[in-house]
Amino acid sequence: MTLTTSNATKNKTVAAWLAFVGGPLGLHRFYLYGWFDTLGWLLPIPTALGVYGIQRVMEYGQDDQFSWILVPLLGFTFAGCALRAILYGLMTPEKWNARFNPQSPLDAPAGQTRWATIFAIGLALMIGTAVLMASIAFSFQRYFEYQIEEARKISQ
Template identity: 70%
Template sequence: MKSAKNKTLATWLAFLGGPLGLHRFYLHGLGDTIGWLLPIPTALGLYGMERIAANGIDDQMSWLLVPLLGFTIAACSLMAIIYGLMAPEKWNARFNPSLDQEAAPGRTNWITVFGIGAALMIGTAILMASFAYSFEHYFQYQIEEARKISQ
């Protein structure tokens, strides 16, 4: 018999280890394709941050790579919120079908609520920072190109 999947643990795994696919492996097993694909944009984003450290803020390749990390973290934070807010009967029906609808692994407790709150705060901040970073560099590039054309 498979072990019961705990909603609180899944919430925290999605928030803290989501960019590495840990929540997917916990819920769906090691054969989960999405779980294996999640580290790719995470690694590319980290590589973009490394490029900024080495080449400076004007490195155009990093403009494309860094937001991948931010959007991956934000998406995993959203999954943490979705898991944490899922009704116990829906959670157990989806991830613990052999258990009673109101079984303990699907219940929300204070640790789950703190996970939801942390995912909401950090995920939103990272998402907004990613948008700001992307748009700022995109518009700076457009202004610079317009300046080149006008001269």
């Protein structure tokens, strides 16, 4: 996989915000790796499936077993993209520029950490953690409730 065909400078702050806000749609991947990035095109699939799971919960209620699988996909995808935003934001300028701006000097401004980068890291940490914990809690709650219902059926 090539990084990009363009020689445009990739800004660390922009990449962190794109990973946090538009990560489930693959926007950060397209920004960094170009339009031919396979993972960028695959990221919207679990996102769309998770949104479909939320629609099923709203339509059929929380007892819909198919939604138990689909809803966490959205949460895990969002949490993974929030983690990617944190990793981008915490990357050193030298490592960022060596990886995404090889034509620039290692201390180029595009790799510098700014206040906007720090805000992206903080929001991604807070919201990404909350979404991840909510997804795990939803999944386990529904799973254990299902196990209890099945045990009741067996015992009757």
